[in-house]
Amino acid sequence: MATATLPLLLATPALAQQLPTTTSPAPTTVAVTIYRAPYRPARGAMNLRNLDGYALVTETRRVKLPKGRAVLRFEGVAGGIIPVSAVIDGLPGGTVEKNRDARLLSPAALVDGTLGNRVTLRRTDRATGTSREEPATIVSGPVGGVVLRTANGVEALGCSGLPESLRYARVPAGLAAKPVLSVTTDSPSSRTVTVRLSYLASGFDWSASYVGTLAGDRLNLFAWTTLANSNAEGFADAEVQVVAGRLNRERIAPIEAAATRLQLRCYPLGTTTSDLRERRFKPAAPFATIEASGEDIVVTGMRLQAPAPMPAPPAPPAPPAPENLGDLKLYRLPGRTTVAAQGQKQVALLRQDSVRYARLYRRRIPVGQPLDAAAVDIVLRVKNEKADGLGIALPAGTTALYAPRGETALLVGTGTMTDRAEGETLLIAAGRSRQVLVSQTRLDDRSARLSVTNARNVAVDVELPLGWPNSGARGDGLTTIDGIPTWRTTLPPGATATLDYRF
Known part of the structure; x- marks a missing residue:
């Protein structure tokens, strides 16, 4: 180079x-x-x-x-x-x-600013291996290679196969x-x-990354x-x-x-393989032969x-x-x-310590589409209010939740959140549960039945938003949260609840 x-x-x-x-x-x-x-x-x-x-x-x-x-x-x-x-x-x-x-000092800018002017070409003598210098004039560059005119004629920089460099007498004006x-x-x-x-x-x-650590019924948020x-x-x-x-x-x-x-390009005659002798190689054994030989190939990922x-x-x-x-x-x-x-x-x-939270089991339900024992997400619902230990504007970012285990802390969930102003609610991902399952069946063209089962030995709070805002879902037991019809219920241990709705 x-x-x-x-x-x-x-x-x-x-x-x-x-x-x-x-x-x-x-x-x-x-x-x-x-x-x-x-x-x-x-x-x-x-x-x-x-x-x-x-x-x-x-x-x-x-x-x-x-x-x-x-x-x-x-x-x-x-x-x-x-x-x-x-x-x-x-x-x-x-x-x-x-x-x-915009003319910053760089190898390319030096060549560009010295076009048509004398430079000193330092190169290694092929016969003796010593460095020597000779005058040269830059004919073209830096795009497409650097072409020089020397006592030996016109040649491209960096094409001799030996170290070459240029030395400039002065910095071009404006660099x-x-x-x-x-x-x-x-x-x-x-x-x-x-x-x-x-x-x-x-x-x-810039971006924000939230780290929450569970401390009993409180959350330390950093x-x-x-x-x-x-x-x-x-x-x-x-x-x-x-x-x-x-x-x-x-x-x-x-x-x-x-x-x-700066680009250095050479233009040799022929191709890079013109002078190579042709050699033939024995092809590798097919997979069936390797398998028959008793060798095992193990691929992990x-x-x-x-x-x-x-x-x-x-x-x-x-x-x-x-x-x-x-x-x-x-x-x-x-x-x-x-x-x-x-x-x-x-x-x-x-940093905000001792923030109150509520644990929810949550899944967004596609309106009218069948579901069969689908898992739900575990989230921590936090009210961004001073009374709950928070009450500050929070920029959008990623979330990571840790739970203490002995002298260390283990990661239990990751997620994202959007900008949250004071008084709004934020959800922090806390993993997924296969012990709280939700199913949905179609009753007819315009109605469906939701059922949710709690296999845990403690009561759980479940929240199931139906689609997106203005989804058209309606029925007894639905409330509107953030513009989305939502079914909220508390399930005792081992209980199942159902909801019929129209859309």
């Missing part, structure tokens, strides 16, 4: 040679507010290659401005910055012009090692000022938030906030890089499943309560944290 080596004592040319340039290499403080992807389901995993959320990044920087018009360069902004969203406060002369330079947002300002005097830069950037997302950043730039020691809810936002196409990835969220750690500092942001909810993460580049991390979001 070709490599690009750069002399250490080089200065990057100014983007605008007519005006003096001031560079701010990094912020002194930074705050990141992450908005989750609006259409990613709660169970959907975040893909670092395609994060559809975004973030509001607010940076504080100290910059020294010359008198008069000058170019101020903000280095190290997020690669997914949306330039039109940038707002800059604190410049005494205001902002005259904004530019986002930067970090993403840059540059602005033109007009300061009335030379001074050092504190500037606040705020901008939206794509390539972020939530992680997973922060994801697909940008090549990280934000160290940042104040991080996450926003739950769906914000109306038009998608804006990201700025394409000025140069694509298991279903690949996503790991359940980790159990709750020791109690962290109590996070601040969620705040209203219009119809959205804002969660401030306690302390400062680092939003790593091209990575994910988990941070404690909230």
Whole structure:
């Protein structure tokens, strides 16, 4: 693979040679507010290659401005910055012009910016094995391969079969090692000022993961938030906030890089197998022959499943309560944290202990469709109210429920939940039961009979929603919950109950 080596004592040319340039290499403080992807389901995993959320990044920087018009360069902004969203406060002369330079320093950008110019080709001598250098001119690249003109003629880089690399005399004008947002300002005097830069950037997302631990008739509820950043730039020691809810936002196409990835291609005569001698191999014995020989072939496998969220750690500092942001909810993460580049991390979001719950046996029933001794789900119904130990807005996410067993805790169920405001009800999955069974038979074209049996030695509360909202099911014993006709009943040990309904 070709490599690009750069002399250490080089200065990057100014983007605008007519005006003096001031560079701010990094912020002194930074705050990141992450908005989750609006259409990613709660169970959907975040893909670092395609994060559809975004973030509001607010940076504080100290910059020294010359008198008069000058170019101020903000280095190290997020690669997914949306330039039109940038707002800059604190410049005494205001902002005259904004530019986002997409020409980042890379092997491909070096080739693209040096087309037609001299470089130094370092290669290994085939006869002696020593390295030697010779002048060359880049004829074409970086797409489709890099073609050079040397004293020996025109050739493609990386096709000699020996190590080759290019050395450049200088950095092409306009290339930067970090993403840059540059602005033109007009300061009335030379001074050092504190500037606040705020901008939206794509390539972020976050999700919530709830971990519940049973403690007798109470539930200890803990939530992680997973922060994801697909940008090549990280934000160290940042104040991080996450926003739950769906914000109306038009998608804006990201700025394409000025140069694509460097491609090295060779064009040899013939094919890669032209000079190979033909060899014949004895085919493998058929399966019947192997079986007759007495050998056993054993194939084992298991279903690949996503790991359940980790159990709750020791109690962290109590996070601040969620705040209203219009119809959205804002969660401030306690302390400062680092939003790593091209990575994910988990941070404690909230903790609520001693939450009341009710155990239900539940199954959604398709209206009028036959069922024969179908198992039901076990769920914990929790009222999101302060009187029951909760009473805070909960963002959508995955759930994992653990039950103590000796000195450890065992996973008993996983599920998902949608955004739940204070006063609403949430259901936490707690496994499946084959001791509470439900059956359904059709009585005629417009009616059906439900029956549920409890084989446990304790009474159980059963809840059977019939279809979806406006399913048309009606009958004595049905109540409406969340717009869905629902049969709720309590079954003593060993009992069976039936319900006839029309639809």
